[in-house]
Amino acid sequence: MIVPSEAKTVKRIYHDFLDGKGSVQIAEELKEEGVPGWNGESKWRASTIERMLENEKYKGDVLMQKTYTVDFLTRKRMKNEGELPMYLIEDNHPAIIERDTWEAVQLEKQRRIAFVEETGSKKMTYNGDDYVFFGKVICGHCGSAFGRRTWHANDPKARRHVWLCKNRYVKGEKRCRVKNHHVNDLDLAPAFMKGLNELLRKNNIKKWTEAKEQADPLLNYKLDQFLERARSHQELSDYQPELVRRFLERVVVEDKQTLRFHFLDESVVEMDRLHLVGQIR
Ligand SMILES: [Zn+2]
Numbered sequence: 001m002i003v004p005s006e007a008k009t010v011k012r013i014y015h016d017f018l019d020g021k022g023s024v025q026i027a028e029e030l031k032e033e034g035v036p037g038w039n040g041e042s043k044w045r046a047s048t049i050e051r052m053l054e055n056e057k058y059k060g061d062v063l064m065q066k067t068y069t070v071d072f073l074t075r076k077r078m079k080n081e082g083e084l085p086m087y088l089i090e091d092n093h094p095a096i097i098e099r100d101t102w103e104a105v106q107l108e109k110q111r112r113i114a115f116v117e118e119t120g121s122k123k124m125t126y127n128g129d130d131y132v133f134f135g136k137v138i139c140g141h142c143g144s145a146f147g148r149r150t151w152h153a154n155d156p157k158a159r160r161h162v163w164l165c166k167n168r169y170v171k172g173e174k175r176c177r178v179k180n181h182h183v184n185d186l187d188l189a190p191a192f193m194k195g196l197n198e199l200l201r202k203n204n205i206k207k208w209t210e211a212k213e214q215a216d217p218l219l220n221y222k223l224d225q226f227l228e229r230a231r232s233h234q235e236l237s238d239y240q241p242e243l244v245r246r247f248l249e250r251v252v253v254e255d256k257q258t259l260r261f262h263f264l265d266e267s268v269v270e271m272d273r274l275h276l277v278g279q280i281r
Helices: 004-018 025-035 047-055 098-120 185-201 207-213 217-232 241-247 273-279
Strands: 062-064 067-071 078-079 086-091 137-139 146-151 161-166 249-251 258-263 267-270
Touching: 004 047, 004 098, 004 161, 025 047, 025 137, 098 217, 137 146, 161 185, 185 217, 185 241, 185 249, 185 258, 185 267, 217 241, 241 249
Parallel strands: 137 249
Antiparallel strands: 062 086, 067 078, 146 161, 249 258, 258 267
């Protein structure tokens, strides 16, 4: 049985995940807000969130024989790891997560795994607004993820965060020969906002609506988010880290001058970052 308060929490978890949050952050936020779990306590773990994100019961199905009885006398049960067939009974009970949303979450999980493998990032989602670009800044030269370093750490006036190719500064010059390729942390957010506004201003409503016809559930979900933003006609003036989580796939550092923003609607926006110098706050 799924009670209404649980249904609300489950929905929130699915949508938070699709909006770019990771299981660690989702668990932290639920704990902070004191949202009760299945036993009434607010003890959320990332592993609980991960299990919930793949539980088929929320889309109305039931998987039979997830466990089986080994000993009928002691009633000992074991997890079925292929010893016995499993049966999926669809539409067994009312769903609280739409089938497409559930599928979108599974695709999003695969996307994150593939991204991390491709770029050599440790992970794709980091907890906290200061870390939204982590794992997503990619070297245009070697394809490795950039890492953020602090320069002049001992001098408060000169101290700044700078992004550098991990292949070059961690593993050595041989792995990536790119030079003068670093990105000032303060350049990223304004360039991202300009790129996103450019995309929304271009009035892609027709393009996005047509793309939905061919889209898988994940792209479809994302296209809806772009459409919702575009239709609201609000110019996004302030940088919000949440927008990076929701809309950015990666930002590729092409050269000293060019940042290439890949958005989750599959568009790419090239930004000349030298012209943003005057806008850094
Ligand atoms: Zn590189």
